[in-house]
Amino acid sequence: MSYTEDYTSQEPVETVLGVTKLHVRDKGSKYTLVPTTLDWVEGRQFECKEYTSKPSKKSSKGTKTTYVYDQDVELLPYMSSPDYTLHETFFVPPLGSPFKSFFKEPYYTVEAKTSSSTTLVLHKELGPYDIQRMIATGDWSPLRNIRFRGRTTLDLSVLYKDVSVLDEIVKVHGNNAFRDATHLIVADQCFWSRIKVYSFPKLKHLTLITLDEEERVVLNESIETLNIGPSPYGRNVAEVLDGVSVKTIVSYPFMNDSLATLLLQKCRHLILECARWTITERGKFRDRSSFSITIPDMEEVTTRYITYRIYKARGAPVHDTYSYSFRVHRKRRRVETTNPSI
Secondary structure, three states: OEEEOOOOOOOOOOOOOOEEEEEEEEOOOOEEEEEEOOOOOOOEEEOOOOOOOOEOOOOOOOOOEEEEEEEEHHHOOOOOOOOEEEEEOOOOOOOOOOOHHHOOOOEEEEEEOOOOOOEEEHHHHOOHHHHHHHHHHOOOHHHHHOOOOOOOEEEOHHHOOOHHHHHHHHHHHOOOOOOOOOEEEEOOHHHHHHHOOOOOOOOOEEEEOOOOOOOOOOOOOOOOEEEEOOOOOOOOOOOOOOOOOEEEEEEOOOOOHHHHHHHOOOEEEEEEEEEOOEEEOOOOEOOOEEEEEEOOOOOOOOOOEEEEEEEOOEOOOHHHOEEEEEEEEEOOOOOOOOOOOO
């Protein structure tokens, strides 16, 4: 199913449970997005085959055209792997409760099990209270029981700004404690600035849960993929990301035009991820996923491909996701590249 929507009108957007709507807006830009299938993109690739458009009425902001693609994600399997588990995430009042009307049915979170041999999620080994207890007592012995060597994925986001714990980890496990890490997950770039003084010879993927408004992001040369979360203060992130240029940026799909414009100048492949891992008791996705982006009219666009990726389980591997990809090209040049090197 495919239809178009005029964003200059005040008609409400249709709300359908479990449906993904991909909105591509065109404000007379030199660039446009064309749905494409990328064989080299990991994940279960889908192509938006129907491509329709409808020019909107002219307004003070000029003509704006929106392309909308629908995919009934609700029909896609949400638990195709035996490595997924269900966790009830919302309290359901008992029958007769005055709050029953607000909870029509229980909700569950689908979570992927992580491999303990290659992935270290520190908050599963040490909770926030355990960390605060170590800091307060100076007893760092629990760190000896945690293995860092051989772990390719390190999730240290639970430490937040507790850099003292980081120093103790290095004291216990040595300066090469993080030498095998290829993917590092930390709270923000402030913690990254502190931890990168240690050796990360194999690091290629850095995830920042959120962006701090005060400090610039400075990457190691080995990093090819930067995963960034939203800024809690809603400030302009242009200064924070000044100087950043990587092959791939992974971000959230709900962004304003200024952020989209910025990211399109920072990478060659922009991946927008949507979490769809909350389901109802009937096994249906609870939330709709939505993708909306505007390609600006500017010469500095470096992004060649945009991928919208849908996760069906928290922590699921990339190959077990659903993806839609669009090729970015100038309207005056329609050059196809089937297997680019990015």
